[in-house]
Amino acid sequence: MSIKSETIGLIAGGGQFPLLVAKGAAAQGHRVVAVFFKGHSSDEVSSVVHDSKELKLGQLSKLISFFQKNGVTKVVMAGTINKPKAFDIRPDFRAAKLLFKLATKGDDVLLRTIANEFEAEGMQVVGPHVYAPELLTPSGLLTRRKPTEMESSDLSVGWKTARELGRLDIGQCVVVREGVITAVEAIEGTDAAIKRGCELGGKGCCIVKVFKPGQEDRVDMPSIGLKTIEGMKSVGATCLGVEAGKSLFFDLDKAIEFANKNGMTIIGLTPEWFEDK
Structure with missing residues (x-):
């Protein structure tokens, strides 16, 4: 069955993910236009899309106007935003109105609100895995x-702790050593949380990263990659569990190869995995 060609509006953060999504959407026959952010995104994405525009974080009106001018029908968000730097945001009037209405400003609440704003303008927000399904984490023992x-x-x-933290919209990752939680992810991000937790817990820590309960996979799926596995090795962590089917795993084959060479474990976690133990 042929896929109807559409214009996809890509909101590009940092890392390789926006490039993979742009190429995946183009391979499906879609036209892609992108917005990227000064200090947060790589402008490399502009070389693989039909049109692009650099904005500052918070320029929501200009972002929507650019997408409307290009006839965008679907919007996809991909890539990381440096959260500490995001405190320097200078919202325009439209963004400020949205922020003022929010009782809390956790990732999920904020991203869901932004997604609703696009959909109010007739642009459907879809998950990035629609255009890069090969990045979804497989289930079971991977090493x-x-x-x-x-x-x-x-x-x-x-698993239990990370899901509870996710329910509170705090973070997606925890570090555990012999039943003790040595770190929980907050604004610093996964890699920094792992480093801190392993410095406190010592060698042999386990890392668990999950999809937040109630989270929308349209806007903020947990992600992991080779860099994370390399970082785990440098601080003595031995085991990684990441929720299967609801998280993204970059450079999976290379990560598995690295883990196998270094005696590490990677598991794509599901509720059934724990039932079988």
């Missing part, structure tokens, strides 16, 4: 090494 009995227990503790 040769199985988790030890203690690591399996820590994964269970981490």
Whole structure:
């Protein structure tokens, strides 16, 4: 069945993800236009799309106007935004009105509100995995090494804790060592949380990252990659559990190869995985 060609509006953060989404959408026959942000995004994305525009964070009116001018029918958000730097945001009037209405400004609430603003303008917001489905984390044991009995227990503790943190819209990742939570992810991001947790917990920590309960996969899916596995090795972490099917895994083959060479474990977690233990 042929896919109807549309104009996709890409909101591009940092990292390789926006490029992969842009190329994936183009491969499906769509026209792609992109907005990227000074200090947060790579302008490399402009070389693989039909049109692009650089804006500052908070220029919501200009962003919507650019998409409308290009006839965008679907909007996709991909890539990271440096959260500490995001405190320097200078919202325009439209963005300021939205922020003023919010009781809290956690990731999920904020992104859901922005998504609703696009849809109010007739542009459907879709998840980035629609254009890069190969990035979804597969389920089950992904490496040769199985988790030890203690690591399996820590994964269970981490799974329950991370889901509760996610329900509160705090973070998606926790670090566990022998049943003790040594770090929870907040504004610093996953890699920094792992480094801090392993410095406190010592060698043998488990890392668990999950999809926030109630979170919309249109706007903010948890992601992990080779860089994370390399960072884990440098601080002595031995086991990673990441929610399967609801998270993105970049450079998965390279990450598995690296983990196998270094005696590490990677698991695509599901509720069923814990039931089987």
